[in-house]
Amino acid sequence: MTADKTILIVGTYDTKDDELNYLGQCIRRQGGGVMTMDVSVLGDPGQPCDISKHQVAEAGGSTIQAAIDSEDENTAMQIMAEGAAAEALRLYREGAIDGVIVLGGTMGTDLALDVCAALPVGVPKYVVSTVSFSAMLPPERLAADIQMILWAGGLYGLNSVCQSSLSQAAGAVLGAARAVEPPKRDRPLIGMTSFGKTILHYMVKLKPELEKRGYEVAVFHATGMGGRAFESLASEGAFACVMDFATQEVVNHHMGSGISAGADRMTNAGRKGIPQIVSSACYDLVDLIGWQPIPERLQDRPTHAHNRLLTSVILSPEERREIAQVFGKKLAQASGPSIFLLPKGGGNEWDRPGAPLHDAEGLVAFNEAMQEAVPETTDLRVLECHVNDDAFSETVLEIFDEWVAQGVVPNGAA
Incomplete structure (x- = not known):
């Protein structure tokens, strides 16, 4: 069956491989297509992603080795955030994706905000985060139509509690990609x-x-x-x-x-x-x-x-x-x-x-x-x-x- 809409899944596939793959399975079961982007730094995913961490770092004007050599997780993640945002926008402009979903804790959410901000209004953008709706998230970093869901029980490993959040998010982003009516821009x-x-x-x-x-x-x-x-x-x-x-x-x-x-x-x-x-x-x-x-x-x-x-x-x-x-x-x-x-x-x-x-x-x-x-x-x-x-x-x-x-x-x- 040919997928009608393709969703970009972004996350650290070295530490959240099971959770991200589960998210992909949920989207595919509903007839959607999946493209994966790895924003890890130190480790590697269990299987290759469509957009590797090396591609992401290069899109951010750097390299994975430079991120590692910085010996600073904040610096490293900002390199990956810049690259992930640039790659997500490129993929959307090329017609390769119809929506994006990003998974993470504070590190992944920091990156997710940049990815969502890079995409125009009307592109479904979902963040599944352990800190969704937190006062940590400054309003100036939130995209105009960003959607968030609290990743309850999702700090480490799969369980039925966090799967409930992930499966809802999968349905939400795919449903949004199918239902969205982007701004027409036919009138000033x-x-x-x-x-x-x-x-x-x-x-x-x-x-x-x-x-x-x-x-x-x-x-x-x-x-x-x-x-x-x-x-x-x-x-x-x-x-x-x-x-x-x-x-x-x-x-x-x-x-x-x-x-x-x-x-x-x-x-x-x-x-x-x-x-x-x-x-x-x-x-x-x-x-x-x-x-x-x-x-x-x-x-x-x-x-x-x-x-x-x-x-x-x-x-x-x-x-x-x-x-x-x-x-x-x-x-x-x-x-x-x-x-x-x-x-x-x-x-x-x-x-x-x-x-x-x-x-x-x-x-x-x-x-x-x-x-x-x-x-x-x-x-x-x-x-x-x-x-x-x-x-x-x-x-x-x-x-x-x-x-x-x-x-x-x-x-x-x-």
């Missing part, structure tokens, strides 16, 4: 950041209006991983234009919250030269993990418990001035058209006068500081409205239409 893509409709409203008006103009609109939930996916796609140049209005993840990162999209949040579109309209929705809040204690320095402030996972705490006027400076430095990295919209009336539904998180002094402090912080390379537009007012969305559409008319953004109707 607009990337927008927001939160739910209870706190931010602009997407409700903007998305259908932009779609009428012939654009596809992807709205990213800016609660850490949504912003990470947004930045990942921006770094690939996937967007024709970005409307990065919910920039609060920058605040979270600056304030040390665990709900972070990484240090490069609010920078990749600008660095890539993608036309960007940026604003400051929810700049006044730091989101904290709801089931953890509120840090002492943030206690005795107005808070909003959104649910059991997330609690929002308002910033002081001085902290808001700090955030304005952080925003300004990130805007300064833009190499393409860049506009910052400052809605002087506020940045979220909870900060309106009479609302539970309203702080008039803090609002004034941010507005003043932000007007000073916007760099000369970014066009500052000060709006006498709230971010949720129609006037905000109407201004966005006016700017966008001007950019289309000027050829800054490709015409979606063309």
